[in-house]
Amino acid sequence: MIFSGVTRSTELSISNRGLAYGDGVFETMRVHGGELPLWPRHLARLREGARRLGIGLPDPAFIEARIAEMIDGADAGVLKLLLTRGDGGRGYAPPVDAQPAWTVALHPLPPMANAGLRLHVCDMRLAIQPALAGIKHCNRLEQVLARGEVERAGCDEGLMRDSEGRVVSATAANLLAHRNGRWLTPPVVRCGVAGVLRGWLLAQGLVEEAELTPGEVEDADALALCNAVRGILPVSLLGARNWAAHPALTELQARLAMAYPMFSNPAVGA
Incomplete structure (x- = not known):
């Protein structure tokens, strides 16, 4: 070893x-x-x-x-x-x-977030491959190229879709969209990573799996990203859409911090 x-x-x-x-x-x-x-x-x-x-x-x-x-x-x-x-x-x-x-x-731990994230819609798509979906395998060129797009766009993270246009995740986090009083996250059975924090939120009944179109994401009442390093981070900008602080997100972050105090101050980078 x-x-x-x-x-x-x-x-x-x-x-x-x-x-x-x-x-x-x-x-x-x-x-x-x-x-x-x-x-x-x-x-x-x-x-x-x-x-x-x-x-x-x-x-x-x-x-x-x-x-x-x-x-x-x-x-x-x-x-x-x-x-x-x-x-x-x-x-x-x-x-x-x-x-x-x-x-x-x-x-070292990444710096803490001071504001909502600016999200860029990536042209780079995730290939559909159910045999590799969910696991964190080492083939990450799609995310590398997408992250390059994000940097060139001057944003903090990137929204990624699969080759058929379905919303999947961010480049290094899972997506959470608040719609009609519920937190939703796209399935990762065709591609994408089944994040461990996403898994905890699902197991606690705080989030549900649901297919999301790009339009439904932009129309969400609140948008956030989550992963095991950063916790739950608010998204403030996607394209022409802006989001202000939302009480549902504050509540979700508080529920997480009660179980895992390390996420009381979310970190910025992965």
Whole structure:
């Protein structure tokens, strides 16, 4: 196993399949008070991603021990865990004897948000692929190109649609739209990432899954983004539409902060 932290880096082999083909999965987790409050949900998604790709997962107890060493004494931060199939020869066929490789790295927490996010509608689309939908696999070129659009547009985040025009998510967060007194989030069964915070909101009955058209998003009473690092962030601008603070969003953020105090002050970046 490969292990890396903020104090040193690990050079991946040129034959590592994560580097060569994006053959792996990763988790990006919020550190709070020397712990990972959402770890069980991250572990569940990590297991599902490894299962779908057919990559062996180390004993969770071993992973947890290494994580504990990494975040010991860290009051706040972002921990990234990367799991790849390991080394393999040239060609797409996954080697049957590959030894999985994984790394963990601790990063500073992004700055806190001072205002609502400006959202750009991305031209880049997400390809429909149900076999990879939901998991956080390492093939993220769609998000890389979409994020470039966002930067050029001078915005904070990007609204992403699939190749058939359905609204899916932001580049690094799930979408929440408040319509007719309910919080709605698009399904991620065709593409997109099933965020762990999104999963918690669904499990608590605070959010429902529903297909959303671009017009329905723009017509929402309130719009927000959520992920496991940033919490729930308000969207203030999308195209020509502006949103002011909405009591439903304040209430949703308060419900989250009651369960996870680390989200009392949402962070800006992923």
